Amino acid sequence: xxxxxxxKAQIIAKAKEFGAxxxxxxxxxxxxxxxxxxxxFYPQKIWSQTRTVVILGVPLWLSIEQTLSLAIAKExxxxxxxxxxxxxxxxxxxxxxxGYPSVNIPCDSNGENIADFxxxxxxxxxxxxxxxxxxxxxxxxxxxxxxxxxxxxILSAFELExxxxxxx
Amino acid sequence: MIRRxxxxxxxxxAARKLGAELVGYAPVSRWEEYQNLREEFYPHHVWPLTxxxxxxxxxxxxxxxxxxxxxxxxxxxxxxxxxxxxxxxMLAAFLNRNGHAAIPIxxxxxxxxxxxExxxxxxxxxxxxxxxxxxxxGWNHTLVTRQFGPRHRLVxxxxxxxxEGDPMIEGNLCNKCRLCEKGCPTQSFSGNKQDKYSNMxxxxxTNRRERFKGPFxxxxxxxxxxxxxxxxxxxxxxxxxxxxxxxxxxxxxxSGVGANISEWRGR
Numbered sequence: 001x002x003x004x005x006x007x008k009a010q011i012i013a014k015a016k017e018f019g020a021x022x023x024x025x026x027x028x029x030x031x032x033x034x035x036x037x038x039x040x041f042y043p044q045k046i047w048s049q050t051r052t053v054v055i056l057g058v059p060l061w062l063s064i065e066q067t068l069s070l071a072i073a074k075e076x077x078x079x080x081x082x083x084x085x086x087x088x089x090x091x092x093x094x095x096x097x098x099g100y101p102s103v104n105i106p107c108d109s110n111g112e113n114i115a116d117f118x119x120x121x122x123x124x125x126x127x128x129x130x131x132x133x134x135x136x137x138x139x140x141x142x143x144x145x146x147x148x149x150x151x152x153x154i155l156s157a158f159e160l161e162x163x164x165x166x167x168x
Numbered sequence: 169m170i171r172r173x174x175x176x177x178x179x180x181x182a183a184r185k186l187g188a189e190l191v192g193y194a195p196v197s198r199w200e201e202y203q204n205l206r207e208e209f210y211p212h213h214v215w216p217l218t219x220x221x222x223x224x225x226x227x228x229x230x231x232x233x234x235x236x237x238x239x240x241x242x243x244x245x246x247x248x249x250x251x252x253x254x255x256x257x258m259l260a261a262f263l264n265r266n267g268h269a270a271i272p273i274x275x276x277x278x279x280x281x282x283x284x285e286x287x288x289x290x291x292x293x294x295x296x297x298x299x300x301x302x303x304x305x306g307w308n309h310t311l312v313t314r315q316f317g318p319r320h321r322l323v324x325x326x327x328x329x330x331x332e333g334d335p336m337i338e339g340n341l342c343n344k345c346r347l348c349e350k351g352c353p354t355q356s357f358s359g360n361k362q363d364k365y366s367n368m369x370x371x372x373x374t375n376r377r378e379r380f381k382g383p384f385x386x387x388x389x390x391x392x393x394x395x396x397x398x399x400x401x402x403x404x405x406x407x408x409x410x411x412x413x414x415x416x417x418x419x420x421x422x423s424g425v426g427a428n429i430s431e432w433r434g435r
Binding site for chain 1: 248
């Protein structure tokens with residue numbers, strides 16, 4: 001396994017090549033600092049080597065309220081989820097191949113109707129994106145306010161320098 | 169159709185760009201030379217123009233394999249299958265576009281129910297991967313690779329282009345520790361150490377899977393207990409004994425008692 005020093009810009013460029021429109025980074029200390037979710041759902045509890053969560057997003061231009069056809073909105077959800085899952089998996093491989101162990105958490109990390117089953121791991125992409133700056137003005141500069149996003153996360157041993165925090 | 173000469177390096181680069189992590193080449197002569205399969209399953213019997221089989225693999229990422237059984241693994245399984253099939257299709261299109269006939273063989277496509285009726289696939293990606301030098305045949309009937317052990321998914325592209333075969337793995341990457349046999353909740357594997365690989369009771373494995381549709385259908389103990397693979401070092405997970413404590417509760421899961429369910433009623 002080759003170890004190559006990667007920059008945040010290189011990861012962003014690769015994620016955009018795979019189709020992501022939003023690429024954000026959240027250091028794991030954000031979960032403890034804000035304590036919005038239960039400790040067992042912190043990224044480092046789900047996978048102990050996690051130091052940074054990389055979040056990818058694509059906008060949903062047709063919200064369910066805006067479209068006349070539920071089928072079209074559902075299809076948009078499926079297409080964007082497929083795109084994000086592939087992009088996240090390939091970013092995890094990209095990081096692995098550069099010496100930073102990483103694993104992607106699929107868009108649908110809990111599944112329908114299975115939250116009651118105790119062995120199922122659940123991870124919130126929404127909180128991860130919030131900690132990565134999605135929802136703040138800077139991240140939304142090029143997007144209409146209120147745009148809905150489909151999201152996915154990659155847990156990575158990659159450690160960001162302090163001045164690299166923030167979102168693109 | 170313009171025919172353009174393609175080098176092996178160009179094809180490998182195209183496959184990697186499409187997402188393949190491992191790429192290997194097997195001339196059809198290897199099926200005849202080694203005769204591990206019945207003739208009707210040789211690639212040139214499946215499609216007569218075949219001269220070379222290109223074997224592609226992508227890993228099942230280890231931390232998610234370790235969560236088995238879980239919805240996370242099921243999701244990864246579906247996502248990797250989708251990427252594999254897309255990569256194989258697009259690689260076949262790339263070869264066709266350059267004047268070299270090619271077809272992808274999807275990663276499965278028979279469905280568990282059909283497998284139960286007739287437990288044999290039309291084309292074996294595992295043997296193709298073996299002949300293409302990606303790995304060797306494991307005790308648990310998977311292709312054991314140096315990089316990922318058995319934790320990967322495979323697909324094949326059959327092409328009329330003659331390409332030099334990659335060297336096959338010498339010896340056996342599987343050390344026959346038989347942890348897969350010990351950990352299997354359905355006791356599907358048996359045999360003697362001198363056997364190349366185990367006898368596998370496919371119906372036992374399939375029946376369990378069919379019973380637990382949904383997030384619990386993918387068992388995969390035989391994948392996660394395998395000590396082979398550089399992915400274990402990457403993810404710093406070399407303690408295999410912990411799986412056997414899980415196996416005790418997994419046995420309960422298999423019976424439906426531990427999970428307090430008799431069957432999965434979701435989608």
